Amino acid sequence: MTNLDIVAAHIEKTGSISIREAMADYGLSGGSLTKYVSILRRSGNKIEKVWKIHPITKRRFARYYNEKTLAALYNVKI
Secondary structure, eight states: OOHHHHHHHHHHHHSEEEHHHHHHHHOOOHHHHHHHHHHHHHTTOOEEEEEEEOTTTOOEEEEEEEHHHHHHHTTOOO
């Protein structure tokens, strides 16, 4: 299983992924995750980046969502 397959499977199963999850769970760097998300987008997957604020550190981070999860999160029909 390639890293691209791993990222695709993670997003499909959980609905989203952050750079921290990619680093901790799969040993990927932030740049690698961004690259794999770009490849998935070019191959037709609808993946959106949403900026979040960590509740403790107040640092901003990106979370990548698939279309279904993002629609459910914001109560929007797709």
